[in-house]
Amino acid sequence: MGGGDGGGGDKMAVCIAVIAKENYPLYIRSVPTENELKFHYTVHTSLDVVDEKISAMGKALVDQRELYLGLLYPTEDYKVYGYVTNSKVKFVMVVDSSNTALRDNEIRSMFRKLHNSYTDIMCNPFYNPGDRIHSRAFDNTVNSMMMQVC
Amino acid sequence: MEQGPAAGSAAAAAAAAAAAAGTGGLLLPLSETEQQRYSELFSRCCPPPEAAAGGSSVGELFRASQLPPDTLHQITEVCGAKRVGYFGPAQFYIALKLIAAAQSGFPVRIESIKNELPLPRFMALKNDSEVRYGTPAELHGAKFQVPHATLEKNSYKRTDEGDKQEPKSPPMSPICSPPASPSTYQRIPLSYGYGKSRSGLEQQHGAPYEVRHSTHQQDGPSSGNYGAKPALGSSTLNRSLSAEREQPESSAHYSDDPWRITEEQRDYYINQFRSLQPDLNSFISGSVAKNFFTKSKLPIPELSHIWELSDVDCDGALTLPEFCAAFHLVVARKNGYQLPEKLPETLLPEYLQAASLKPIRDCTLFDSYSEPLPGGQQTRDFARTEKASAEEVPDNTALLQDAKKEDKQALKGSTALKTIPKEFQHLTVKTAAQESNALKARPRSRSYSSTSIEDAMKKGEEPPTPPPRPQKSHSRASSLDLNKIFQQNTQAARSGWLPPPPPALPPRPSVSQEVVLTQPPSKPARRKLRTETQGLETPELSPTIHVTSSLPAVKPHLPVQKQSSKQKRAIQTAIRKNKEANAVLARLNSELQQQLKEVHKERIALETQLEQLRPVTVL
Numbered sequence: 223m224g225g226g227d228g229g230g231g232d233k234m235a236v237c238i239a240v241i242a243k244e245n246y247p248l249y250i251r252s253v254p255t256e257n258e259l260k261f262h263y264t265v266h267t268s269l270d271v272v273d274e275k276i277s278a279m280g281k282a283l284v285d286q287r288e289l290y291l292g293l294l295y296p297t298e299d300y301k302v303y304g305y306v307t308n309s310k311v312k313f314v315m316v317v318d319s320s321n322t323a324l325r326d327n328e329i330r331s332m333f334r335k336l337h338n339s340y341t342d343i344m345c346n347p348f349y350n351p352g353d354r355i356h357s358r359a360f361d362n363t364v365n366s367m368m369m370q371v372c
Numbered sequence: 373m374e375q376g377p378a379a380g381s382a383a384a385a386a387a388a389a390a391a392a393a394g395t396g397g398l399l400l401p402l403s404e405t406e407q408q409r410y411s412e413l414f415s416r417c418c419p420p421p422e423a424a425a426g427g428s429s430v431g432e433l434f435r436a437s438q439l440p441p442d443t444l445h446q447i448t449e450v451c452g453a454k455r456v457g458y459f460g461p462a463q464f465y466i467a468l469k470l471i472a473a474a475q476s477g478f479p480v481r482i483e484s485i486k487n488e489l490p491l492p493r494f495m496a497l498k499n500d501s502e503v504r505y506g507t508p509a510e511l512h513g514a515k516f517q518v519p520h521a522t523l524e525k526n527s528y529k530r531t532d533e534g535d536k537q538e539p540k541s542p543p544m545s546p547i548c549s550p551p552a553s554p555s556t557y558q559r560i561p562l563s564y565g566y567g568k569s570r571s572g573l574e575q576q577h578g579a580p581y582e583v584r585h586s587t588h589q590q591d592g593p594s595s596g597n598y599g600a601k602p603a604l605g606s607s608t609l610n611r612s613l614s615a616e617r618e619q620p621e622s623s624a625h626y627s628d629d630p631w632r633i634t635e636e637q638r639d640y641y642i643n644q645f646r647s648l649q650p651d652l653n654s655f656i657s658g659s660v661a662k663n664f665f666t667k668s669k670l671p672i673p674e675l676s677h678i679w680e681l682s683d684v685d686c687d688g689a690l691t692l693p694e695f696c697a698a699f700h701l702v703v704a705r706k707n708g709y710q711l712p713e714k715l716p717e718t719l720l721p722e723y724l725q726a727a728s729l730k731p732i733r734d735c736t737l738f739d740s741y742s743e744p745l746p747g748g749q750q751t752r753d754f755a756r757t758e759k760a761s762a763e764e765v766p767d768n769t770a771l772l773q774d775a776k777k778e779d780k781q782a783l784k785g786s787t788a789l790k791t792i793p794k795e796f797q798h799l800t801v802k803t804a805a806q807e808s809n810a811l812k813a814r815p816r817s818r819s820y821s822s823t824s825i826e827d828a829m830k831k832g833e834e835p836p837t838p839p840p841r842p843q844k845s846h847s848r849a850s851s852l853d854l855n856k857i858f859q860q861n862t863q864a865a866r867s868g869w870l871p872p873p874p875p876a877l878p879p880r881p882s883v884s885q886e887v888v889l890t891q892p893p894s895k896p897a898r899r900k901l902r903t904e905t906q907g908l909e910t911p912e913l914s915p916t917i918h919v920t921s922s923l924p925a926v927k928p929h930l931p932v933q934k935q936s937s938k939q940k941r942a943i944q945t946a947i948r949k950n951k952e953a954n955a956v957l958a959r960l961n962s963e964l965q966q967q968l969k970e971v972h973k974e975r976i977a978l979e980t981q982l983e984q985l986r987p988v989t990v991l
Contacts (some may be wrong), residue, residue, distance in 0.1 A: 277984055308976055310983075345688035347658030348676035356673055358713065359680050 234324075234369035235304065235315045235332070236300060237261040240340065242352060243310035245269055249355040252316070253368045265314045268294045269303045272312050275304070281326070289337070290330050305333040332367050339363040410465045411493050417464070430459050430467075436494040446480040447471060468492050585757060593865050631716035633724070641696040655689040661698070668702050678702060681715045693724035699713065802932045 230301040237252035239261075252261040271294040291304035298319065313336050317324055339360045343349050346357070417429040434444045450464035459467070470480050470490035633641070642652070648664060649656050656664075665675050682698035683690060690698060697719035703709055717723060 276808060276980075308972075310979065341682075342686040345658070345683065345686050346676055347662035347688065348672055348679055356676070357680055362648045 235287060235317050235367050236369055237265065237314075237316035237343070238336070238364050239265045239314045239316075240336075240355060241269060241312040241314060242365060244352075245312075248311070249360070249364075250259065251361075251364055251368065264300075264316060268304060269312070271295055271302075272304045272314070274351070276306060276310075278357075290333055292326070303329050303333070305337070307337060307340070313337070316360060331370060335363060335367070336341050406469070410468050413468060413494075414461055414464050417459070430464070433494060434467070434471065436490055437475065439471065439474050443474050443480060447474065450480055450482060549589060568980075629716070629718060630701070630704060631712070632718045633696060637700065637703070639694060641699045642692065644699065645692055645695050652692050655691045655697055658688040658690075661690050661695070665698065665702060668706065670702060670705060674705060676704075677711055678705070681711070682719070684715070684721050689722065695722035696724055697721065 236254075237250070239247055239251070240249040242248050247262075247265070250262060250265065252258050270272065272291060275291050275294075289305055289307060291306060294302045294314075296302070296305045296319065300319050301317050303315045303317065307313075307317075313333055315329065315332065317329070339357075343355060343357050343360055349355075349357070413433065417433055434447070437444075439447075447467050449471040450470060451463045451655075456463065469492070474480055475492060644664075645652065645656065648660055658767075662675075665678070666672075667676075670678075677696055678701045681701060682694050685693060700719060701711060737844065
């Protein structure tokens with residue numbers, strides 16, 4: 223992938239997206255900024271997988287459904303991970319395939335951090351759910367997780 | 373750029389030389405720069421047609437030199453103005469030279485000005501870009517003076533070209549940007565529409581800003597306006613002087629930091645907070661704060677960012693320090709400052725809370741550590757229990773019983789008690805969602821305070837009163853409806869229940885037991901929400917009722933008790949009742965939250981089903 227892991231390569235995602243319940247993006251950020259459209263497309267297609275996983279829980283109570291969905295699908299270049307909140311807001315993370323150092327736990331913790339930042343945004347009374355996310359704190363959190371491109 | 377004043381200086385220099393001859397043959401050697409400077413200053417203080425400088429403007433100028441008043445008096449005397457009764461050019465120049473001497477540390481005498489001296493320094497005046505501002509310390513100290521003194525500066529600059537203002541602004545840019553929108557600053561307090569805080573603060577800030585606004589509007593030199601300026605200068609001189617007088621205190625707070633909150637600002641913010649939320653230890657919910665800050669007409673993304681900066685614990689509500697920080701940021705933004713990326717240190721809640729200990733006099737969280745203030749404790753307890761999660765309710769009952777013991781020692785609080793019921797109603801109006809939000813996050817910020825409160829209260833614990841008894845009353849009372857509490861309060865007042873003095877233990881439980889007796893008849897009426905708590909209460913009630921039967925014999929002793937401590941006991945009873953009501957609210961809160969959780973679960977389950985039923989995902 224063009225991004226490469228020149229920036230340390232640990233805990234680095236290539237693209238992070240927050241998708242609303244109605245499946246439109248609230249926030250999407252990718253590094254490298256060229257070919258951004260490709261990431262948008264990837265995230266979009268991953269939504270189908272997310273829906274599949276959610277509906278697979280089906281009859282089970284919402285509580286028993288885990289928030290972390292795990293690897294949604296791997297391609298040769300990258301892997302896509304998913305996470306759903308209780309209010310059907312989805313986080314999708316695209317990671318470089320060559321980044322083998324990333325463990326499942328780390329992905330989980332990254333999603334947890336995202337979720338925490340997201341709840342902080344929700345606490346802001348000036349934020350209307352469904353708006354695009356423009357919070358600087360959230361940007362900082364995402365930036366800390368994204369790959370640094372030299 | 374110096375042509376106007378230079379032309380004036382040529383004439384003035386000639387006049388000075390002539391006048392100098394008139395002051396007893398004293399020839400004042402003025403260097404070139406001194407001549408220029410002095411003539412500029414003189415032309416400022418004195419409109420060209422007149423021969424003498426206006427006393428008020430000269431006074432301002434002298435005060436701007438930051439010399440002590442008696443030195444200024446001396447200077448006035450020595451330069452001969454007192455003698456002749458006005459500030460002619462000669463007197464003025466001599467005075468300026470004396471000021472320079474005094475600032476350089478020389479005594480105020482004619483001899484000292486015969487030497488070469490640096491130019492006198494006037495803190496608030498900026499003639500040229502080469503004007504020296506003295507040491508940085510003086511500059512910073514004067515920073516806050518400048519907004520008020522810019523008024524004078526602007527009036528002095530009347531005759532200067534407009535482009536002179538540009539070189540001046542860079543050295544003082546952070547403070548000059550406020551003048552860019554002084555009218556909006558003035559409008560902010562007004563637009564909020566809270567009339568109660570029209571204190572001297574607003575007048576102080578409003579008036580100089582207002583005049584500044586008008587001076588800015590008349591940008592571009594027009595000497596026709598100049599005549600008006602000295603009048604304006606003198607009229608607002610009082611206000612700016614009074615502001616300057618308090619500069620020594622507030623300048624101590626100001627480094628070069630626009631993010632530092634001054635005392636007046638803090639008081640203003642506290643008043644605003646009070647208007648939204650009477651309890652200073654409680655918080656403002658998100659929606660209330662949103663409405664309030666939206667009135668400032670700032671764009672929503674900026675308000676969102678301000679919220680993000682100031683809501684440090686991210687709980688969707690603003691405590692008093694958070695509110696002060698947010699308000700300060702709004703004010704700063706309105707005045708043209710850019711919002712910082714990170715909250716400045718001086719706006720952090722810990723910093724503000726530590727600094728706010730003095731201004732907040734009533735019911736402070738920290739004061740009650742040392743003194744047993746039942747009012748403060750109660751508001752704190754209420755505030756705490758409002759936010760306590762269900763798990764903390766047992767802690768609260770333990771705390772309440774300790775607080776109760778300590779309350780017996782303190783007498784004050786009957787008025788505080790009256791206000792507390794109002795706070796109940798006020799607080800219960802809040803939606804359960806907000807409370808649950810607050811509750812989830814509050815424990816992290818309040819836990820430190822509750823543990824130390826426990827310590828403080830346990831110190832004041834009364835040995836004679838055994839723990840179990842009050843606990844029973846609490847658990848009983850916790851199932852009470854709020855109304856029942858108030859009924860019992862009135863009942864207590866009416867029947868004149870007398871809690872006995874601490875040494876006499878046995879009668880005490882009878883008082884609490886009597887509370888029990890009145891409860892059973894009304895218990896069935898409260899079934900609606902408290903089905904689970906009822907189950908808890910009934911087993912506890914039965915043992916207490918047994919105790920009650922044994923104790924009525926003790927009851928007749930009570931009416932014999934003295935009238936002197938009657939009120940005291942009534943107060944203590946009332947205090948206890950309120951504590952019980954406190955526990956009731958905590959229970960109610962936890963129950964409502966549980967219900968909320970269940971409702972949420974149902975909702976999510978329903979939405980899941982809905983999603984499954986939907987044939988096509990809407991993109």
